Amino acid sequence: MTSAGLDIGFVMLHTSPLDVPGTKDAGGMNVVVKAQAEALARAGHRVRIFTRRSSEEPAERVGLAPNLEVVHLAAGPARLLAKGDHEGVVAEFAEALAAEIARDPAQLLHAEHWFSGIAALPAAESAGIPLVVSFHSIAADEDSPLGDGERPESPGRRAGERLIAQAADLVIAVSEAERLTILDRLGGDPARVCVVPLGVDTKLFRPCETRECDERRDWFAHGGRPEVLVVGRLHPLKGFDLAIEAVAAIPSERRPVLRIVGSPPPDGDDYVEGLHDAIARHRMITTVAFEGALRRGELAKRFQESTLVLVPSHSETFGLVALEAAATGVPVVARNAGGLREAVVDGETGILVSGDDPAAWAAAIERLLQDPELAERMGAAARQHALAMSWEASAACLEDAYRAVLTQRMAPA
Known part of the structure; x- marks a missing residue:
């Protein structure tokens, strides 16, 4: 990663990178976004993670590391919401995000989960910047094997996911299995769906000494x-x-x-x-x-x-x-x-x-x-x-994907 640094905005509407995985609605997505953001920041990129304010405690801006901060946007009550209830605050979050990007521009937005994608789409369009989306999970039809144990979260999810998959400049999948699901279930364009492998901290997660x-x-x-x-x-x-x-x-x-x-x-x-x-x-x-x-x-x-x-x-x-x-x-x-x-x-x-x-x-x-x-x-x-898998390698793949999208945006129609 030797090129000029990028200005990247991650969007996480319904959960925060500050939450401990396994609490609230924090899980693997939180770990992935935080780890990739940290690796990108270490490589010299400016990274902001936009999330909904779910309590009065954190400051509006929380610095996690050099070049990396979490920005809390007001949307709905400043309290914890059930995951499915976030659909009701998407529009308000979208307005706050668009205002923040207009005030302090980013080169691209990377939305995590469909709530974030729906909110980030108009913000990216109004700013004239690319939208990258990662789903992390995709709604399953009732007769699909992936539907077992999966409760309906909100009425607009399936339509919202299809809209984002087809409107985003790029969709990032974390596995070949997810890429195929995006293509088959959401009608994604194969040319705009790519796999960025995840990483793992092998110094923290290591065999016993x-x-x-x-x-x-x-x-x-x-x-x-x-x-x-x-x-x-x-x-x-x-x-x-x-x-x-x-x-x-x-x-x-x-x-x-x-x-x-x-x-x-x-x-x-x-x-x-x-x-x-x-x-x-x-x-x-x-x-x-x-x-x-x-x-x-x-x-x-x-x-x-x-x-x-x-x-x-x-x-x-x-x-x-x-x-x-x-x-x-x-x-x-x-x-x-x-x-x-x-x-x-x-x-x-x-x-x-x-x-x-x-x-x-x-x-x-x-x-x-x-x-x-x-x-x-x-x-x-x-x-x-x-x-064989590291967060630095994962972030390098992300950077390549970002630069390709930005180059495509600048190319004549």
């Missing part, structure tokens, strides 16, 4: 149970209920500890209550731990302490949790769907499982628990897989 590994071995030598980790927002789409049923299907004398990391979105209390009911029904209260949302360093330590990581999500455009587990040298048992097929190399870095049969998931878990050499071999391969 000698002393840490010794402590883990001592734990097992003194009868400690292996630990299975599942991470994400406590939402039906993420499949925490399946994780509980899968571990419950393992005989109690061999059953691992299940650690659940994350907290519910604003409208998720009923689902969490159902998870607690299932744990009580299976008499697993002493072998299941709800850890809440963890900051990145704490999460990295939890990965190190785990024997394997479960990713039973019904739909993932890529599966960042799977990549972070891989970087830690921990094998993954994940759903054979979407971008998880690219995040996990089946039989080499982990195991992919099809369907929702708890017995099938339990068998995959037991296969790794009962064969430590296999788990260690897969973990080592997973680490090598992750080392």
